Amino acid sequence: MKKILSMLIISVGVLISAQDLKYEEVIKVDSTITKNELYNRARTWVKQNFNKKTSSIDVDDEVLGEISASGIIDYRKRKSYFGSACVEGPIKIKFSIYLKGGRYKYIFHSFDHKGSGGYGCRNTDYGIVTNDEKAPQPSWGKPTDKAWNDIKATIKENVELNISDLKQAMNKKHETSNNW
Numbered sequence: 001m002k003k004i005l006s007m008l009i010i011s012v013g014v015l016i017s018a019q020d021l022k023y024e025e026v027i028k029v030d031s032t033i034t035k036n037e038l039y040n041r042a043r044t045w046v047k048q049n050f051n052k053k054t055s056s057i058d059v060d061d062e063v064l065g066e067i068s069a070s071g072i073i074d075y076r077k078r079k080s081y082f083g084s085a086c087v088e089g090p091i092k093i094k095f096s097i098y099l100k101g102g103r104y105k106y107i108f109h110s111f112d113h114k115g116s117g118g119y120g121c122r123n124t125d126y127g128i129v130t131n132d133e134k135a136p137q138p139s140w141g142k143p144t145d146k147a148w149n150d151i152k153a154t155i156k157e158n159v160e161l162n163i164s165d166l167k168q169a170m171n172k173k174h175e176t177s178n179n180w
Contacts, residue, residue: 019130020110020130021155023109027106028103029171031101032102033102034101037173038099039065041172041173041174042067042170045169045170050071054072059096065099066098067097067099068094068096068097070095070110072092072093073090073091073093073154074090075151075154076088077147078153078154081144081147086124088116089113089116089117091113093108093111094110095108095162096109106166108162111155112127113129125138135147
């Protein structure tokens with residue numbers, strides 16, 4: 001009985017812990033716009049934004065109406081603070097878009113920070129970025145809320161620019177739909 005109670009308490013503790021940072025939204029567009037047209041628009045945007053050496057398109061399924069990709073945000077400190085060079089480095093990012101006639105849903109998620117280290121310090125990895133206000137214990141050293149908040153601000157800025165760009169792209173007719 002004690003083992004069951006202990007497992008239940010641990011399970012609840014895991015469920016209560018901070019959730020991964022995620023940006024998602026369902027966008028309704030003109031109901032006459034088909035899933036196929038939205039797919040073509042999304043595919044063009046994804047290919048333009050995830051076509052670097054550090055990114056890839058992981059799922060490209062026209063039938064299901066799903067495109068998923070992964071890439072990297074190159075994190076560089078905005079302000080100097082003690083140990084700031086230790087946390088600079090890549091933040092892996094995942095993106096998914098789901099398409100239906102007249103609407104689509106995007107998700108930017110699974111932000112995974114890996115510090116690259118700097119002069120005189122070891123790299124400081126925060127791992128999966130969450131909504132938690134307090135910095136987690138990094139792979140090395142003490143957590144610093146300044147770095148944690150700066151990383152989250154960089155992610156937010158990058159994602160908001162991508163969301164704005166995506167929405168513009170999803171409102172333009174795909175070239176194959178134009179009457180030329």
